[in-house]
Amino acid sequence: MKRICNVIFLLSIILFSCNNPEPKNERPNILFIMSDDHAYQAISAYDNRLIQTPNIDRIANEGIIFKNACVTNSICAPSRAVILTGKHSHLNGKIDNHSPFDTTQVTFPQLFKKAGYQTAMYGKLHFGNNPKGVDDFLILPGQGDYINPKFLGKDKDTVITGYVSDVITDLTLDWFKTKRDKNKPFLMMYLHKAPHRAWWPSPEKFAEFYEKKFPEPETLFDDYSGRGTAAKTAEMNILTHMQYMHDSKVRPSTMEEMGDVKPEIVYVRGDGSLMRPNASGFNRPFGRANEEQKAKYNVTLDKINNDFKENWPNMNDKEKMQWKFQRYMQDYLATISSVDDNVGRVLDYLDETGLDKNTIVVYTSDQGFYLGEHGWFDKRFIYDESFKTPLMIKWPNVIKPGTTSEEMVQNLDFAQTFLEAAMIDAPDDMQGESLIPIMKGDNDSWTREAVYYHYYEYPSVHMAKRHYGIVNKEYKLTHFYYDIDEWELYDRLNDPNEMNNVYNDPKYSEVVKKLSQDLKEMRVKYKDSEELDQSFIYNNK
Numbered sequence: 001m002k003r004i005c006n007v008i009f010l011l012s013i014i015l016f017s018c019n020n021p022e023p024k025n026e027r028p029n030i031l032f033i034m035s036d037d038h039a040y041q042a043i044s045a046y047d048n049r050l051i052q053t054p055n056i057d058r059i060a061n062e063g064i065i066f067k068n069a070c071v072t073n074s075i076c077a078p079s080r081a082v083i084l085t086g087k088h089s090h091l092n093g094k095i096d097n098h099s100p101f102d103t104t105q106v107t108f109p110q111l112f113k114k115a116g117y118q119t120a121m122y123g124k125l126h127f128g129n130n131p132k133g134v135d136d137f138l139i140l141p142g143q144g145d146y147i148n149p150k151f152l153g154k155d156k157d158t159v160i161t162g163y164v165s166d167v168i169t170d171l172t173l174d175w176f177k178t179k180r181d182k183n184k185p186f187l188m189m190y191l192h193k194a195p196h197r198a199w200w201p202s203p204e205k206f207a208e209f210y211e212k213k214f215p216e217p218e219t220l221f222d223d224y225s226g227r228g229t230a231a232k233t234a235e236m237n238i239l240t241h242m243q244y245m246h247d248s249k250v251r252p253s254t255m256e257e258m259g260d261v262k263p264e265i266v267y268v269r270g271d272g273s274l275m276r277p278n279a280s281g282f283n284r285p286f287g288r289a290n291e292e293q294k295a296k297y298n299v300t301l302d303k304i305n306n307d308f309k310e311n312w313p314n315m316n317d318k319e320k321m322q323w324k325f326q327r328y329m330q331d332y333l334a335t336i337s338s339v340d341d342n343v344g345r346v347l348d349y350l351d352e353t354g355l356d357k358n359t360i361v362v363y364t365s366d367q368g369f370y371l372g373e374h375g376w377f378d379k380r381f382i383y384d385e386s387f388k389t390p391l392m393i394k395w396p397n398v399i400k401p402g403t404t405s406e407e408m409v410q411n412l413d414f415a416q417t418f419l420e421a422a423m424i425d426a427p428d429d430m431q432g433e434s435l436i437p438i439m440k441g442d443n444d445s446w447t448r449e450a451v452y453y454h455y456y457e458y459p460s461v462h463m464a465k466r467h468y469g470i471v472n473k474e475y476k477l478t479h480f481y482y483d484i485d486e487w488e489l490y491d492r493l494n495d496p497n498e499m500n501n502v503y504n505d506p507k508y509s510e511v512v513k514k515l516s517q518d519l520k521e522m523r524v525k526y527k528d529s530e531e532l533d534q535s536f537i538y539n540n541k
């Protein structure tokens with residue numbers, strides 16, 4: 001009899017849990033997906049010329065896509081610090097990749113944890129080893145590795161065999177399946193390393209994408225004649241600054257095979273020391289592969305090598321640029337294809353478990369990236385491809401599927417948006433604005449017309465000069481400073497490729513006057529100033 005009772009009891013539990021798979025929770029879950037250096041040009045919901053990303057697109061199709069989303073400072077760790085604190089770089093102190101992050105600051109995950117959310121983080125944070133306010137985490141040290149990556153954990157560090165995007169996703173899914181507390185809403189930060197330089201795809205995607213050819217951007221051969229000194233002196237040109245071994249993955253057995261290849265560029269670090277990239281740039285990621293992985297990679301690496309040996313000596317500069325651009329796109333987009341597959345795995349899990357119904361899903365990147373526009377790779381500048389960042393959000397029954405927004409929104413706004421969604425009070429000193437009115441289609445409540453931008457990491461790798469500026473839907477006004485004093489104005493509607501600086505064009509004198517005044521006021525509003533600019537100059541430290 002006791003046995004029968006037990007069976008009935010067990011059956012009723014199973015039946016009950018089948019009918020009620022999730023306890024009812026008023027507050028939404030948040031799945032924050034961020035990749036590293038993912039250009040909006042490489043997401044088909046924005047632009048389908050380069051790649052199809054059907055899974056990332058699902059978020060836009062089922063929710064909202066922001067076409068004018070941007071960052072406040074287009075570089076990795078500073079962007080992450082802005083996202084966590086809801087404050088501009090000059091106030092949170094993480095002005096560049098080198099400066100320390102003050103971990104005594106309030107970050108939004110701490111507020112979520114305090115308010116009863118279960119919090120977790122998997123993947124690339126970029127700084128620190130113990131993210132505050134996070135119950136469970138495994139994060140990559142610094143930039144992390146693509147192949148068989150090491151992770152820093154709460155209790156112990158661990159090296160996991162596999163390809164980084166797959167591994168981060170496995171960890172995330174494992175958390176959902178084995179660690180999630182069904183009685184609490186969750187905040188999951190699922191943070192991809194890809195598609196960060198030096199763009200090592202999985203061996204399978206490496207082989208697949210090596211066979212593809214990609215359309216060149218209109219401005220691949222920009223000579224910077226319509227622009228200022230900063231664009232002319234930056235070291236991010238694909239022909240001149242991309243490295244044969246490290247980036248294009250050419251692996252000559254002797255230096256003679258390199259023919260007329262110029263010695264690789266020398267970089268100046270923030271502290272003034274020199275960095276000379278060489279063959280170790282290639283060996284560092286590849287050296288982590290085991291014999292089985294190496295054998296798979298070698299099939300494609302040999303094809304690249306043979307092609308280089310055979311064709312490079314006969315190419316002119318234009319053809320060399322085109323060759324390097326194709327190599328770049330093949331690897332960059334191959335890494336994105338893995339991110340997209342993996343985002344699909346996580347979205348499928350949410351759908352299958354019914355968790356999707358009360359989960360806000362966000363897809364973004366820490367900033368945009370140049371995919372050959374202006375002849376460039378990398379980011380840093382206020383020019384559109386790196387100033388803007390992908391942003392799409394779905395929230396069933398709140399955001400109407402297929403919504404598009406052109407509003408000027410920023411990564412600065414994320415913390416306050418998530419806090420409002422979770423019904424948690426945001427600290428008064430956060431500087432963003434909740435995006436929830438726009439997400440709900442209440443555009444009249446959104447009054448911001450322009451955003452503020454400030455980039456500091458100079459002198460440093462890629463040599464993009466220090467600058468700050470103001471951007472609205474029509475214009476972009478920027479001041480480049482430190483070792484120059486130059487202003488640039490771009491007419492965003494009439495010159496979307498930003499080829500002509502019209503700052504000194506009399507036709508625009510009224511625009512310059514008005515925007516200069518707006519910029520001044522904006523610096524005051526956000527508590528930025530000349531004094532602060534000076535205090536962040538390395539030599540003065």
Ligand code: SGN
Nearest residue numbers: 037075076077097197198378461462
């Ligand atoms: C590395 C890259 C740079 C990149 C910075 C910052 N060089 O130094 O190209 O701009 O990271 O990137 S590499 O030789 O290591 O590939 S960030 O995303 O972390 O800001």
Ligand code: CA
Nearest residue numbers: 036037076366
């Ligand atoms: Ca980045």
